[in-house]
Structure formats: C-alpha cells, structure tokens
Amino acid sequence: MNRAELASFLRTRREALQPEDVGLPRGQRRRTGGLRREEVATLSGMSTDYYSRLEQQRGPHPSAQMLAALARGLRLSLAERDHLFQLAGHAVPHRSVRADHVNPGMMRILDRLQDTPAQVVNHLGETLAQTAPAIALLGDETRHTGLARSAHHRWFTDPRVRQRHPAQDHETQSGLLVAHLHAAYTRDGRGSRAATIVDDLLARSPEFTRRWQEHPVPGGYCPAKRFLHPEVGALELHCQTLVDPDQSQTLLVFTAVPGSESDDKLRLLSVIGAQVV
Numbered sequence: 001m002n003r004a005e006l007a008s009f010l011r012t013r014r015e016a017l018q019p020e021d022v023g024l025p026r027g028q029r030r031r032t033g034g035l036r037r038e039e040v041a042t043l044s045g046m047s048t049d050y051y052s053r054l055e056q057q058r059g060p061h062p063s064a065q066m067l068a069a070l071a072r073g074l075r076l077s078l079a080e081r082d083h084l085f086q087l088a089g090h091a092v093p094h095r096s097v098r099a100d101h102v103n104p105g106m107m108r109i110l111d112r113l114q115d116t117p118a119q120v121v122n123h124l125g126e127t128l129a130q131t132a133p134a135i136a137l138l139g140d141e142t143r144h145t146g147l148a149r150s151a152h153h154r155w156f157t158d159p160r161v162r163q164r165h166p167a168q169d170h171e172t173q174s175g176l177l178v179a180h181l182h183a184a185y186t187r188d189g190r191g192s193r194a195a196t197i198v199d200d201l202l203a204r205s206p207e208f209t210r211r212w213q214e215h216p217v218p219g220g221y222c223p224a225k226r227f228l229h230p231e232v233g234a235l236e237l238h239c240q241t242l243v244d245p246d247q248s249q250t251l252l253v254f255t256a257v258p259g260s261e262s263d264d265k266l267r268l269l270s271v272i273g274a275q276v277v
Contacts, residue, residue: 001089003057009087010055013074014040021075023111044073062088068101072129075104102128103244106251115270117237117254123184124194125151125177128249136269137229137254138164152181153197156205166226166234178208179216225254231272232265 015034019026022035022043035043041051046069053059062070067088071081081101082092102110106120110129117137119130126149127141147153154161155177162170181201184194201208227235235256242251256262 001061002087003059006084006087007055007057009084010040010051010070010074013076013080014055017075021108021111023114040070040073044069046070064090072102072107075107077104103249106242106244106249109242109251113253117266117269118252120249120251121151122249123180123187124149124197125153125180127151133266133270134254136272137227137235137266147197147200150181150197152177153201156201156208164228166228169226174207174211175216176218178211179218182212182216183218229265229269232268235262235265236260237262237266 014037017035017040018033019030019035019039022039024035024039037052037055038048041048044051044066046066050059051070054062064085067085067090068081070076071084074080076084078101085092102120107129110118110120110131114131115133116131117134119134119138119141120128122128130138130140130142141151144154148158151161155174162173165173181194181198185192185198188194198212202212224236224238227237229235237254237256240253240255242253244250254266256266
C-alpha cells in the first residue's frame, strides 16, 4: 500500500469534482473548487473520519469493498479504479467480474434525477445505485449479497419479492426475467457469474427450469409495470431505459402519466421517503 500516492490520488480526484457533477448544491460559502471531504465520504457511504485519514496518510488498509465504494463516490473510470486498487495494494479485479462498477456517465445522469425513481442495474439484474425515490418505491436493492444481489435470482427464490406485483402479472414478469438472464448467460458463457446464477436456479426452481428450456429472447423495451406498495397501494408506472454503450449497465427511470392517481402516489412517496420500506 502506497499511502502517500493513495492520499494524493484521492485528493486530486476529489478536487477535480464539482458539486454539480454529483448533484449537490454549490452553496454560498464554498471558497474553493472541488468537493469537501465530508461530501466524498457521504457519496461513498463511509464516515468522514475514515476518508480524511486516508487523505492524511494515516488511515487503515482499505478493503476491496471500501475501494469500490470510493471509486463510485469519486466517479472514477475503470482505468482510474484499477489504479486506485493498485495504490492500495490490492490486485486489480478481473474485468469480467467488474459488473459492480457504475459507469461515471451513468452516475452523472443519476445524480440529476434525485427527485425521480431511478436506478442503475447491470446485465445480471444487480442494482448498483438508486435514487432516494427509487428506494422508497422498491426498497434498498443494493443491500443484498451473494446470488441474492440479482433480481432475477430473488424473483424465483424469495416469495416476498412477488408481493410487490399483482398476481396476474407474475407470469409476464417471470418470462422477462428469464429472457434477460438467458441473454446474460449467452454473452458471458460458462464459468461466469451469470452461469452460477443459472445453475443455482436450475437446481432450486422448477418454474425457472421450465422457462429456461424454452430459450426465451428478451424484447427491446421495458414495458409498463404495476406495483403494490405497502404504504400507497397500487401504482402503474412506465419504465424508460438508457443502455450503456457496452451493454453491461442500464439506467431505469420510472414515471407515471401526469395527473394520474399513480403520479399523485409517486409524489406522496417522495414526501414519505425511504424510511417506510
């Protein structure tokens, strides 16, 4: 671990970011450019003291999870993230399993959607980042670990997940999820994380096995979705998608028809906040 170089790298990247780049207000009392240490700490999900000690060359040896969080918070590119890992004395993660790193361009867009339910998911159905309204609508989907990180896996193994959708929509949702996972498996091949998810589901879910054997192909759009929220009830939302150039990540944005009952409920959710889920 090169403490001096790590501290310098973190500082230069922090100072290069502007509040507007991450969806923060500039305020009247900001005397210098760049982000404050406490802002980077918040964006990275760690304490200000922990981050400050890293910049002061006296912090602990950060884990790979902490480095990944810093890379997201500082909006680092993949090359910059590789460099961060090397400075901290970690092996550079293999690119084929780097599906947890949010593209900086995606993060910049997400930062500007803080009043809208939106989230970034990878091609395995793992949620990488969410806005607060998305957490209020769907729950914190980034908290899951292991194979449960994949929404595709949770749908076929955790009955509670289906309670958020009307029973008459379950068949359609199952078909869509299997088709998307089939596309990921075809792309990544044997030995990949997609294959691990598929193998586990084939062993555990007869429904998944039946649909998998049909070789489904995903459609080119995200259809309207109906949700059953524990606080505000039924919502019908439209889903707009923005796909990253390498097809590995998708930004999902949920909207309602203006003036509709679902639109009113979305506004209510933004007031209630994430504490209800």
